[in-house]
Amino acid sequence: MTEIVNIPIKRTGFPVKIGEVELWFDSSFENLKRFFNVEELAVQRLEEIRKKAEHVHFPEEITEENIDEIKDEDINTAFDVNKEFIAIQYDLLFGNDSFKKIYKEYPDVIALEVALDTVGGAIASKINEEEAERTKKYASKRSELLNKKNQKKK
Helix, strand or coil, rough: EEEECCCCCCCEEEEEEECCCCEEEEEHHHHHHCCCCCCHHHHHHHHHHHHHCCCCCCCCCCCCCCHHCHHHHHHHHHHHHHHHHHHHHHHHHCCCCHHHHHHCCCCCCCHHHHHHHHHHHHHHHHHHHHHHHHHHHHHHHHHHHHHHHHHHHH
C-alpha cells in the first residue's frame, strides 16, 4: 500500500474580531488587490442597489416643516440602501455573508458603519507588519543563498 504524503498549507491571513464575532482576513496577494480597491468595488455594487431605489426622493435639507412630506417607504428604502452599502464593504473585506454574521450579533447599522474605519485601519496596519516580516524573511534567505554560492566558488 502506498503511503500518502500530506503537506499542510497555512492560509495567508489573520483573524479579525469585531465585537465578539471573529472573521478571517485573507492577506494573500490575490485578495490584497481587492482590498486596496474595496471602496471602488463597493461603489460599483452600490450602483446596482441604487437603481432599485431610483424612485426615492429626499429634499435637499430635512427640516421640521418638510419632514412630514417624506414617505416612510422612502426612509426605509434609503436605510436599506445605506445598510446594503455597509454590508457590501464587510463582505468584500471578509467574504460573503460576513455582514450578516456581525449584524446578527450587533443589529446597529450606525455602529457597524463607524467600525468600518477602525477595521480598515487595523487591517492596513497588520498588512504593513506582514509585509515587513515577509521582506525581512526573504532578505535573510537571499543572504543565505548568496553566502552558499560564494562558499562554493572558493
